[in-house]
Amino acid sequence: MAEYTTVNEIISKENLVYTKTKVLTDNVMHYCPGCGHSTAHRLIAEVIEEMDIQSKTIGIAPVGCSVFMYNYIDVDTQEASHGRAPALATAIKRLWPDRFVFTYQGDGDLAAIGTAETIHACNRGENITMIFINNGIYGMTGGQMAPTTLLGMKTSTTPYGRDQALMGNPIQITDLIASLPGTYYVSRQAVHTPSYVRKAKKAIRKAFEYQQLNKGTSFVEIVSNCNSGWKMTPVQANRWLDDNMLPVYPLGDIKIPEEK
Amino acid sequence: MAEYTTVNEIISKENLVYTKTKVLTDNVMHYCPGCGHSTAHRLIAEVIEEMDIQSKTIGIAPVGCSVFMYNYIDVDTQEASHGRAPALATAIKRLWPDRFVFTYQGDGDLAAIGTAETIHACNRGENITMIFINNGIYGMTGGQMAPTTLLGMKTSTTPYGRDQALMGNPIQITDLIASLPGTYYVSRQAVHTPSYVRKAKKAIRKAFEYQQLNKGTSFVEIVSNCNSGWKMTPVQANRWLDDNMLPVYPLGDIKIPEEK
Amino acid sequence: MTEEIIIAGFGGQGVLSMGKILCYSGVMQDKEVSWMPSYGPEMRGGTANVTVIISDERISSPILNEYDTAIILNQQSMDKFEPTVKPGGILLYDGNGITRHPERKDISIYRADGAEEAAKMETTRTFNMIMLGAYLKIKPIVEMENVLKGLKKSLPPRYHHLLPLNKKAIQRGMEIIREVNLVNA
Amino acid sequence: MTEEIIIAGFGGQGVLSMGKILCYSGVMQDKEVSWMPSYGPEMRGGTANVTVIISDERISSPILNEYDTAIILNQQSMDKFEPTVKPGGILLYDGNGITRHPERKDISIYRADGAEEAAKMETTRTFNMIMLGAYLKIKPIVEMENVLKGLKKSLPPRYHHLLPLNKKAIQRGMEIIREVNLVNA
Amino acid sequence: MEDEFVLMKGNEAIAEAAIRAGVDGYFGYPITPQSEVMEYLTTAKPWERTGMVVLQAESEVAAINMLYGGAGSGKKVMTSSSSPGISLMQEGISYIAGAELPTVIVNVVRGGPGLGTIQPSQSDYFQATKGGGHGDYHLIVLAPASVQEMADFMELAFDLAFKYRNPTMILSDGAIGQMMEKVKFKPQKKRMTEFPDWATTGKTQDRERNIITSLDLDPYRQEKFNEKLQKKYEDIRQKEVRYEEISCDDAEYLFIAYGTSARICQKSVQLARAEGIKAGLLRPVTLFPFPEKTILSYADKVKGMLSVEMSAGQMVEDIRLSVNGKVPVAHYGRMGGVIPNPQEVVEALKQKIIGG
Amino acid sequence: MEDEFVLMKGNEAIAEAAIRAGVDGYFGYPITPQSEVMEYLTTAKPWERTGMVVLQAESEVAAINMLYGGAGSGKKVMTSSSSPGISLMQEGISYIAGAELPTVIVNVVRGGPGLGTIQPSQSDYFQATKGGGHGDYHLIVLAPASVQEMADFMELAFDLAFKYRNPTMILSDGAIGQMMEKVKFKPQKKRMTEFPDWATTGKTQDRERNIITSLDLDPYRQEKFNEKLQKKYEDIRQKEVRYEEISCDDAEYLFIAYGTSARICQKSVQLARAEGIKAGLLRPVTLFPFPEKTILSYADKVKGMLSVEMSAGQMVEDIRLSVNGKVPVAHYGRMGGVIPNPQEVVEALKQKIIGG
Amino acid sequence: MAKVRGAIVVDTERCKGCEICVVSCPTHVIALSPKVNSKGYHYAYMADPDACTGCMNCGIVCPDGVITVYRKKFETSEV
Amino acid sequence: MAKVRGAIVVDTERCKGCEICVVSCPTHVIALSPKVNSKGYHYAYMADPDACTGCMNCGIVCPDGVITVYRKKFETSEV
Ligand SMILES: Cc1ncc(C[n+]2csc(CCOP(=O)(O)OP(=O)(O)O)c2C)c(N)n1
Ligand SMILES: Cc1ncc(C[n+]2csc(CCOP(=O)(O)OP(=O)(O)O)c2C)c(N)n1
Ligand code: SF4
Numbered sequence A, B: 001m002a003e004y005t006t007v008n009e010i011i012s013k014e015n016l017v018y019t020k021t022k023v024l025t026d027n028v029m030h031y032c033p034g035c036g037h038s039t040a041h042r043l044i045a046e047v048i049e050e051m052d053i054q055s056k057t058i059g060i061a062p063v064g065c066s067v068f069m070y071n072y073i074d075v076d077t078q079e080a081s082h083g084r085a086p087a088l089a090t091a092i093k094r095l096w097p098d099r100f101v102f103t104y105q106g107d108g109d110l111a112a113i114g115t116a117e118t119i120h121a122c123n124r125g126e127n128i129t130m131i132f133i134n135n136g137i138y139g140m141t142g143g144q145m146a147p148t149t150l151l152g153m154k155t156s157t158t159p160y161g162r163d164q165a166l167m168g169n170p171i172q173i174t175d176l177i178a179s180l181p182g183t184y185y186v187s188r189q190a191v192h193t194p195s196y197v198r199k200a201k202k203a204i205r206k207a208f209e210y211q212q213l214n215k216g217t218s219f220v221e222i223v224s225n226c227n228s229g230w231k232m233t234p235v236q237a238n239r240w241l242d243d244n245m246l247p248v249y250p251l252g253d254i255k256i257p258e259e260k
Numbered sequence C, D: 001m002t003e004e005i006i007i008a009g010f011g012g013q014g015v016l017s018m019g020k021i022l023c024y025s026g027v028m029q030d031k032e033v034s035w036m037p038s039y040g041p042e043m044r045g046g047t048a049n050v051t052v053i054i055s056d057e058r059i060s061s062p063i064l065n066e067y068d069t070a071i072i073l074n075q076q077s078m079d080k081f082e083p084t085v086k087p088g089g090i091l092l093y094d095g096n097g098i099t100r101h102p103e104r105k106d107i108s109i110y111r112a113d114g115a116e117e118a119a120k121m122e123t124t125r126t127f128n129m130i131m132l133g134a135y136l137k138i139k140p141i142v143e144m145e146n147v148l149k150g151l152k153k154s155l156p157p158r159y160h161h162l163l164p165l166n167k168k169a170i171q172r173g174m175e176i177i178r179e180v181n182l183v184n185a
Numbered sequence E, F: 001m002e003d004e005f006v007l008m009k010g011n012e013a014i015a016e017a018a019i020r021a022g023v024d025g026y027f028g029y030p031i032t033p034q035s036e037v038m039e040y041l042t043t044a045k046p047w048e049r050t051g052m053v054v055l056q057a058e059s060e061v062a063a064i065n066m067l068y069g070g071a072g073s074g075k076k077v078m079t080s081s082s083s084p085g086i087s088l089m090q091e092g093i094s095y096i097a098g099a100e101l102p103t104v105i106v107n108v109v110r111g112g113p114g115l116g117t118i119q120p121s122q123s124d125y126f127q128a129t130k131g132g133g134h135g136d137y138h139l140i141v142l143a144p145a146s147v148q149e150m151a152d153f154m155e156l157a158f159d160l161a162f163k164y165r166n167p168t169m170i171l172s173d174g175a176i177g178q179m180m181e182k183v184k185f186k187p188q189k190k191r192m193t194e195f196p197d198w199a200t201t202g203k204t205q206d207r208e209r210n211i212i213t214s215l216d217l218d219p220y221r222q223e224k225f226n227e228k229l230q231k232k233y234e235d236i237r238q239k240e241v242r243y244e245e246i247s248c249d250d251a252e253y254l255f256i257a258y259g260t261s262a263r264i265c266q267k268s269v270q271l272a273r274a275e276g277i278k279a280g281l282l283r284p285v286t287l288f289p290f291p292e293k294t295i296l297s298y299a300d301k302v303k304g305m306l307s308v309e310m311s312a313g314q315m316v317e318d319i320r321l322s323v324n325g326k327v328p329v330a331h332y333g334r335m336g337g338v339i340p341n342p343q344e345v346v347e348a349l350k351q352k353i354i355g356g
Numbered sequence G, H: 001m002a003k004v005r006g007a008i009v010v011d012t013e014r015c016k017g018c019e020i021c022v023v024s025c026p027t028h029v030i031a032l033s034p035k036v037n038s039k040g041y042h043y044a045y046m047a048d049p050d051a052c053t054g055c056m057n058c059g060i061v062c063p064d065g066v067i068t069v070y071r072k073k074f075e076t077s078e079v
């Protein structure tokens, strides 16, 4: 069979069906192999490209593994102090109402130290898009417990597993947020399989579209992995995510616009 | 009719049915006439007296009009920095598990600057009692908007009324808290009529009793007045409270133990 | 000329606005002025006071421990501020609710029962203007013309219809003032 | 005697624990030691290194810019640390994955293909012990007896059954080391 | 209001001056003794006048980070607070300094430490001038001594902030914030329509993306950046020193004081001279940069200096560092919200310097 | 572990020493380069060993306020963090100082400002010693220079904190936190069973209620309280100065350095002496109280002093204030996470002091 | 037949004249005095003492805990 | 009859060898190479190129956006 001929025949510009978006820079992402942050970045960049809003978008990077988001997503970006991205976004959006403003935050950032800023930006219904990467751990600092860490899950500060009596329950911050009248669209997604990726991208796109329509806060949680923190291979981590994270953080839209 | 004779006959020790509890000091409270803080203090003191736990109770005063709570309720008390009473309480209770620890906080304290501490103490299910005085305003600093200020309500920072588009909705912090698994008992009460006072006291008593039983966080909101901030007489303020606050913050238990 | 005044009483008696009108009057007369209120939650307790300085020179400290003149509108303020009048200075007070009258012999003491008088006018809000009038009678540091200008400046336009009434109150104050004790300063 | 060493490679190669064992060996021999790792999120990138100092005297700076010895376990580390070896110093490296071999003429260069060798043992985890052995062959700054003691100290008891294997690996390292370039220091 | 004097509180003057300076955004949280700033703004509705955004944040932590965002996107933004609130902002301020963002922060100081009191104080001098946050950074610090300066320094603060891409602090106190004096305002300025080229305004095709960050994990690059900062501070030290000299020409003794204390010392100068003591007042207007050269130049001329502060003695260290032992320097201060009176300051001069 | 040396990171030594010192509670939030403190504690499970409470807080703001609560109720409580986290604690620290609560705060400093870098630095000296929060207060500040001192200073820090009812800070840096050295621990101490009589432990019938507060709205009472604080600081200055002198006896030049910088200067002393330069090292162990008298006493003996710091020059001000112009004082520093090497320090001495 | 009669004692110096007790008394016993206490407050007093049933409403609603309530059962003949 | 065939190009220097694409390919086209790139990662490659349908799964799931996917319709005869 003319195997190689075929491959070479196929690989040509007019047959191109998928390639890295231009809104991602050429910098190699510093994330660990298989880390969902990379995928989430890519989806945001693809949405920005598809909506053709690169010149009108301002991103906010958190403190967390994604602190260097600005090296990868090719839009004007501010790096916020730990947990305060929603405060930055609030000011930027109010001062630049026609720009697309999004925050990108980890679970420690958004749901621990930044709880007040998160809740109040959403309660005010700031017209921004928040992307929330829930990997159940503090990735950047070496795998400590996050507020979303599952019960029994081992981290470097819960080496014997998270104990409810001592550390409480994994916080359902996205549900709290959905209950606030200021949020317009709240969804929980994942990015570790092709079909999840497709759905997640749709959700992110919706979130940006609602921002365009001035609807208030749009919020997309992405249940993600941290294979380094979880001390697994990427493939193991994704399996563990399916088996353990998704039952606690079930995927799907949590709050959808009523008109629909 | 022997009017005065009768009165004098009645006023004697054996006929005493109600007098100020000894757990309130003799200091005249600095609160404005008719302020619900005074009533709430009194109820807490009465519960402490009735449960005979004065020697085992540690209170936490907030920053807000009730900052001087320690001058009135005769228990060991710490004055917290603005919004952080739940953090203090967390540490005290964990270090002194057999003490009764309660926080007393205003709406600015608990639901604005202290949002993160409030949510996380409740999410961890700290075994403490939180008393939350919601008067829809920053009393102490001269009547600025609070997160719980009603839409359209005039305050010194919303002199034309709170506008949802600018300032968001009054936050339903108590409902958020009730949705956290760490809270055991969550109730909303008022203290401006005798029957509300009776119910509020029962709720406060329950809250302390559940603490005794190690059940997790017990939380009592008291929808209260701030006649100075609202610029009304005390009686007008209470009427306004009935007509405007209660529809937005309806009274009653929000989360009750399932066994019951 | 430098005149250092404390005005003290309950919140609601118009203490702060009385000071403000006095200051604006000074501004109208090209004087330097400063107005320094007591502030903060002690207002919960119901008292209010303001330090007013009117001077021909740049004003240094806006907060003082001693005053040329004390205008005192309730008992608590009497207790607090009677001792702070400079020897030879002036104490003006409203007799309403005063249970312990001023006792110093080294200051000039005046009384104007403004509250009583205000009750007879269209609105008791004129109280502070009556007391202002009484003060200006003793110490005409600003001309009447500038007082009226100052009054106008410090009132929002929607209250300008009240100007005549306020003028009347100031004049009334000038009439009802009584000497209680006089010293040569 | 003061020996200043950098050990550098990928995370997972046992760089840090190799340094730790070396230090513990020093402690067993009553020496002063310091162990200073690279730290932080650059670990995301997958590299890891540690500066180890073993000395007879109190150790001053635990962080260095120049080293007596560099033990290099991947290409990135080669690029970074080859230039930092003091003239006359020693560079020891594992050949696996090295695309550009060390070129300096003013230092002594040794190679030990520990990865290859480890693949032949029960577990590839012995890699770092093989390299340690190779190093100790060149610079026997601690006695074998103390190395074994150090090894025991730095391993949690549940791993103590692995001690003989580790000893074997160290010895293997001593055998497989090759000279590439020699200078007189 | 342009041509005539109005009577206003210092806090209100700040607010009105901010509107007139064309400020784009105010973000703050209530605290005594400066709540009038936001109250004035929300009453004046500048969003109708100039489009200015005014937002009551959920906390000072949020407010300072709103400043970061707003300034990072090229806008003129400010906040105001008082001591405890400013302490809460320290992380944010360090970030703003590290990201080199032009912002204006007003501290209407009250007595500390802790919840302290709400009365005027100057005990946040160290925090303001040496850096209360972490890392080697400096704010430009302006110290108004009158309601008029509260107004005037607003525009100046933004000019300096933008000129140097550096946060500026207006270090005031409860007395100046709460008192009314007459004040004249400048005419309304237009809000900016051109934005700095480093700001995150949206990456247009003709340029690379802009990044606002204070992070550089490589210590050598981080050091380079710190050197750049230090050069900037040196530049500011050279060019932006401001002070006022009152009766200094023939002075044998110098009061050195800023803000409310300087108001008091002005009177003390008169009292001292009335007693035949040739006193003068040097009033630093900028606390960073500190007028160290000027002070040093007086070291040969005067017999002693008295630092008068409403604190336990903070600025006195900068005075001592300026004169480096060349002349006796003493400190007189009141604490916890107490304002010294002019006569006691003269007595202190006699005791600590003339007699001492 | 008592009798023998173990190899440990500085961060881990802090944690182990805390357990052994009988600490009642640790409250913290992860941040590089000190996360090992909490990681060690959660692994060691001291709640089983001594009953010690260990809690990961939701933020540094929460953590410092947990300290307030814990210390206010009479317990030995501590936290650790690194620069940005410490900045976030400034309001809380000022409250703790104002309420006079004995607490221990560990700052494992990294390069700033802002997010900066995670490499070691000493640029939080001003914040630690002059008060990064508002108001006139001081922390007692201890500067360990080895893993052994990280361990030893834990008990000392609590002793001083309780002796003076004052917060103590252990000012370390990323290098000392991350490096391993050999360390010997003291035996396990019992946790306290008697509590200070001012603590809120529950009002028993034999006493008035206890109140922990930093508030007094009356400025005159607040001033009295501030005077009491200042007296306490003066007392500490008299009694608690600690420092180490290395080769100072015959020194003509003095390096003054603490922490990691002191480690480097120790080598620099050797290098300088090898070149015939009689250098010595004075290492302040307490940064507040600063060994100003000792330094002054060297002013007559040496020809110059060089402050070596991993900062733009902070401690150098305290040295200058100590000698008040009596001897030349220069600064040499590296910033942003860079550690100077011993040879460059010697060069700096030659250029800035010997040659200059 | 027994009748229940009540009486209250107001700590007039501590009363702030807020009127909450006045509007809370089911039998309209209480009014504010035209006189003021030393703080300047018109304090509460029993304007219609006969009507008092000792129901305690005023006592438990008074913010400042200023009211002490007494109650006694009388035989109707007694009254 | 038309058949859809696909092919992928892996940017091997950027590939981190995470294997996510491997487990996501419905037709098991991809494997990790025994060789490593300069970063030391075993990179992904088309081990069974014939099986590729150009479904894009690998491309959209690859975290690092390392895979470019091509797809072409062939007449069956062509293949
Ligand atoms: C004020 C402050 N506290 C703590 C840190 C340390 N820190 C950096 S990232 C991080 C948490 C990261 O976790 P998460 O937000 O879940 O992001 P991830 O790395 O998991 O994506 C922490 C605690 C910091 N930089 N600043
Ligand atoms: C950090 C800080 N920010 C702001 C303040 C000023 N402040 C004091 S009380 C208060 C709000 C009080 O409102 P609330 O909590 O509703 O209590 P209330 O007085 O209404 O009972 C504020 C903002 C402060 N003391 N500290
Ligand atoms: S540490 Fe975790 S979150 Fe961070 S890059 Fe690695 S896998 Fe991703």
Ligand code: SF4
Binding pocket: B030, B031, B032, B035, B036, B037, B065, B135, B139, B140, B225, B226, B227, B228, B229, C044
């Ligand atoms: S200001 Fe409001 S909350 Fe405060 S005491 Fe007065 S009425 Fe009560």
Ligand code: SF4
Binding pocket: B034, G010, G014, G015, G016, G017, G018, G019, G020, G021, G022, G043, G044, G061, G062, G063, G064, G065, G066, G067
């Ligand atoms: S409720 Fe209490 S304070 Fe109010 S008027 Fe009645 S007795 Fe007085």
Ligand code: SF4
Binding pocket: G006, G007, G008, G024, G025, G026, G027, G028, G029, G030, G051, G052, G053, G054, G055, G056, G057, G058, G059, G069
């Ligand atoms: S006890 Fe009842 S009836 Fe008597 S005065 Fe009070 S409220 Fe009225």
Ligand code: SF4
Binding pocket: A034, H010, H014, H015, H016, H017, H018, H019, H020, H021, H022, H043, H044, H061, H062, H063, H064, H065, H066, H067
């Ligand atoms: S998913 Fe991407 S990075 Fe991972 S192995 Fe496949 S091509 Fe490489």
Ligand code: SF4
Binding pocket: H006, H007, H008, H024, H025, H026, H027, H028, H029, H030, H051, H052, H053, H054, H055, H056, H057, H058, H059, H069
């Ligand atoms: S395009 Fe589809 S079939 Fe082809 S390699 Fe990728 S996942 Fe497999």
Ligand SMILES: [Mg+2]
Binding pocket: A106, A107, A108, A133, A134, A135, A136, A137, A138, A139, A146
């Ligand atoms: Mg995370």
Ligand SMILES: [Mg+2]
Binding pocket: B106, B107, B108, B133, B134, B135, B136, B137, B138, B139, B146
């Ligand atoms: Mg309130």
